[in-house]
Amino acid sequence: MDARDPLPRAFYRRDALRLARALLGKVLVHRTPDGLAAARLVEVEAYRGPRDRAAHSAGGRRTPRNEVMWGPPGHLYVYFVYGMHWCANVVAADAGVPEAVLLRAAEPLEGLDLMRARRGRRGPDAELLRGPANLCRALGIGRAHNGADLTAGSLFLADAPAPPRHRQRRSARIGVDYAGADARRPWRLYLAGSPAVSGPPALRG
């Protein structure tokens, strides 16, 4: 498979934790009229369905907002938070199983000028996609991309070598203190030492 081809549907058809592991190192590509932007995923979080109190699908709540989580795998679930930010998830597992992987950070690869412009040229390049909302901003992802099919179209994930195991780390997920015991489950995965990883220093090495 060419590195520029979208990963196939079968890649996404597994539970969110396994998909999260597989996503580390993969390349998210977005072609728009303004140009192409691409970045390598270095931080993700698994949200594991109705029994996961931290997930938007907790308790089996199915609403217009999280509807995409119930759909087939390989689509993007994009939601709006805090009155100003967009965040993007990759839908995992079979239709009817509402699991997803939040994309928290990535290292810029292509389209640096475009991403700087979208971000307002703030900070070092390595931090252009540091944090879930910044990632969406730099890649031009927003409301229009909710439900987008990542296996066909201008927004897709391309294959890339898996990062070495000795750089892979796990931690509790960030920003889910409301979720009780589930808040402490180690379902955040990241690459140690990447300057693009978000969170406090203790959660980046």
Add this chain to the structure above:
DNA sequence: AGGAAGATCCGCT
């Protein structure tokens, strides 16, 4: 109909 909280980010102290 109303209100509370949110899978965040940034700038200031």
Add this chain to the structure above:
DNA sequence: GCGGATCTTCCTG
């Protein structure tokens, strides 16, 4: 470390 920005969504009454 803290709080403000800003608005959608969902639950409650």
